Amino acid sequence: MHLLEAAGARILLDAGLFQGSRAEAAKKNAQLPFDARRINAVVLSHAHIDHSGRLPLLVRHGFHGPIYSTPATRDLCAVMLPDSAHIQEKDAEFLARHRRPKGPESEPLYSMADALAVQELIVGQPYRRIHHLRKHLAFEFTEAGHILGSASVDLRMTEDDGLRLVFSGDVGRSGLPIIRDPDPPTGPIDCLIVESTYGDREHETTGDAEARLGEIVRRTAARGGKVLVPAFALGRTQELVYSLHQLFRAGQIPEVPIYVDSPLAVETTSVFRMHPEVFDRKERLVERGDHILDFRLVRYVSDVDDSKRLNTLDGPAVIISASGMCEAGRILHHLANHIGDHRNVVLFVGFQAEHTLGRRLVEGEREVRIFGAKVERRAEVEVIGGYSAHADKHELRAWVKRLGGPIRRAFVVHGEPDSAEAMAAILRQEGVKDVTIPALGQAFDL
Numbered sequence: 181m182h183l184l185e186a187a188g189a190r191i192l193l194d195a196g197l198f199q200g201s202r203a204e205a206a207k208k209n210a211q212l213p214f215d216a217r218r219i220n221a222v223v224l225s226h227a228h229i230d231h232s233g234r235l236p237l238l239v240r241h242g243f244h245g246p247i248y249s250t251p252a253t254r255d256l257c258a259v260m261l262p263d264s265a266h267i268q269e270k271d272a273e274f275l276a277r278h279r280r281p282k283g284p285e286s287e288p289l290y291s292m293a294d295a296l297a298v299q300e301l302i303v304g305q306p307y308r309r310i311h312h313l314r315k316h317l318a319f320e321f322t323e324a325g326h327i328l329g330s331a332s333v334d335l336r337m338t339e340d341d342g343l344r345l346v347f348s349g350d351v352g353r354s355g356l357p358i359i360r361d362p363d364p365p366t367g368p369i370d371c372l373i374v375e376s377t378y379g380d381r382e383h384e385t386t387g388d389a390e391a392r393l394g395e396i397v398r399r400t401a402a403r404g405g406k407v408l409v410p411a412f413a414l415g416r417t418q419e420l421v422y423s424l425h426q427l428f429r430a431g432q433i434p435e436v437p438i439y440v441d442s443p444l445a446v447e448t449t450s451v452f453r454m455h456p457e458v459f460d461r462k463e464r465l466v467e468r469g470d471h472i473l474d475f476r477l478v479r480y481v482s483d484v485d486d487s488k489r490l491n492t493l494d495g496p497a498v499i500i501s502a503s504g505m506c507e508a509g510r511i512l513h514h515l516a517n518h519i520g521d522h523r524n525v526v527l528f529v530g531f532q533a534e535h536t537l538g539r540r541l542v543e544g545e546r547e548v549r550i551f552g553a554k555v556e557r558r559a560e561v562e563v564i565g566g567y568s569a570h571a572d573k574h575e576l577r578a579w580v581k582r583l584g585g586p587i588r589r590a591f592v593v594h595g596e597p598d599s600a601e602a603m604a605a606i607l608r609q610e611g612v613k614d615v616t617i618p619a620l621g622q623a624f625d626l
C-alpha cells in the first residue's frame with residue numbers, strides 16, 4: 181500500500197493485506213496509517229489479496245471511492261474479497277470461542293457487507309487508456325503479465341516540472357499459460373516503485389514445467405495412483421488446467437479424470453471465462469478459439485457432497501484443490517485419504533511458507549499431522565517451480581531493461597530483505613543511481 185500526494189489529491193496504490201503469522205499480521209492490518217476518508221482514489225494493480233485485501237477495511241473506515249482497476253481485476257475482486265471477508269469472520273468466530281482473554285484478532289477485520297460495498301466503487305479501466313484523475317494527474321495501466329487482469333501503473337503529474345511515476349505491481353513472466361507477457365511502460369522515469377519477490381532466485385522455464393507435469397501424470401496413472409495438487413485458487417489452478425488440456429490434446433497424458441475441487445477456484449475460473457479479451461493470443465489453444473478451461477476430462481466441484489464422493493474414487497485421477505500451502509480447505513481431506521498410498525503423488529507447484537504443512541511435505545517429512553492425527557506419508561512428493569507467477573531475478577532484470585529509462589530514482593518493495601537487496605543491486609547495475617529500500621511508514625519528497 182503506497183500513498184501518493186500529488187496535484188492536490190491523495191491517491192493510494194494498492195491496499196493489500198499483510199499475510200503471515202496471525203497475531204502479528206492482525207496488528208499490522210488493523211492499523212491504517214492515514215485517514216481513509218481523505219483518500220481521493222485507489223489505483224489497484226491486481227486482485228491478489230496481498231494487494232487488494234484491505235479495500236474492505238478502507239470502506240469500513242469511511243473511504244467512498246473510486247477504485248480503479250482493469251475490468252478483469254474488478255471481476256476477480258468480486259470473488260476474492262467476499263472470500264477474504266468470510267475467512268476473517270470465521271477466524272474471529274473461532275478465536276472468540278477458543279481464546280480468553282479476547283485479543284484484537286478476535287474481532288473480524290471487516291465484514292461481508294464491507295467486502296460487497298467495495299464492488300460498487302470499482303471502476304473498470306482498460307489497459308493502455310489514459311485516465312485523468314485530476315487536472316494535472318493522469319495514469320494508464322499496462323500489462324504486468326502476472327495473473328489475469330494484472331497491471332503496472334504509469335502515472336504522470338503535469339504540474340510544475342512534471343513527474344512520471346511507474347509502479348510495477350507484481351511483475352509476471354513471459355510464456356505463462358493463458359496470461360499475456362509483461363508489456364511495461366517505456367521511456368524516461370522519474371520515480372520507479374518495483375517489486376522484488378524473487379530478486380535473488382531463478383525459476384525453471386514454463387515449458388519445462390509443462391513437460392514435467394505430463395511426465396508425473398503419466399507415471400502415476402500407469403501405477404493406478406492419484407496426483408494431488410495443492411494449488412492457489414486464483415491463477416495457478418487455471419494455469420494447471422490449461423497445461424493439462426494442452427498435454428491431453430498432444431497425447432502426452434492418458435484419459436484420467438481431473439477434478440478441480442475448490443469453490444473459490446470454480447468461481448475464479450468463471451471469471452477467467454468472462455475475460456478472453458486479456459488472454460495471450462500467441463498461445464495455441466487460445467488462438468484456436470477453444471474453451472481453454474473446459475474439456476472432456478475436467479470436472480469442477482463446488483458442492484460439499486460431490487467433494488466427499490471423491491474420497492471413495494477408484495483408480496487414477498488428478499485432484500487440484502486449495503489451499504496452496506495445505507493450511508486449510510479441501511486439500512486436507514484428500515491428503516488425509518491418499519497420503520498413505522505409495523502409488524500417489526503430492527505435487528507442489530507454488531511457494532510453501534515456513535511452518536506450513538506444505539513446507540513440511542516438501543522437506544520430505546515421513547510423518548505429518550492432519551486434523552490433529554499423525555499420518556505416515558507413503559505417497560511421493562514432487563515439486564515443479566516453473567509455474568511461479570513472479571519474475572525471477574533474470575526476468576526482473578529484463579523487465580527493468582525494457583523500461584528503457586533513464587530511471588532517476590527507484591524504490592524496492594514487496595520482498596524479503598535478501599530479495600530486496602538483490603533487486604536493488606540489479607537496479608544499480610542497470611544504471612539507476614538513487615535506489616532505496618523503504619521501511620514501513622517511511623515518507624519521501626519526490
Ligand SMILES: [Zn+2]
Pocket residue numbers: 226228231326350
Ligand atoms: Zn500478486
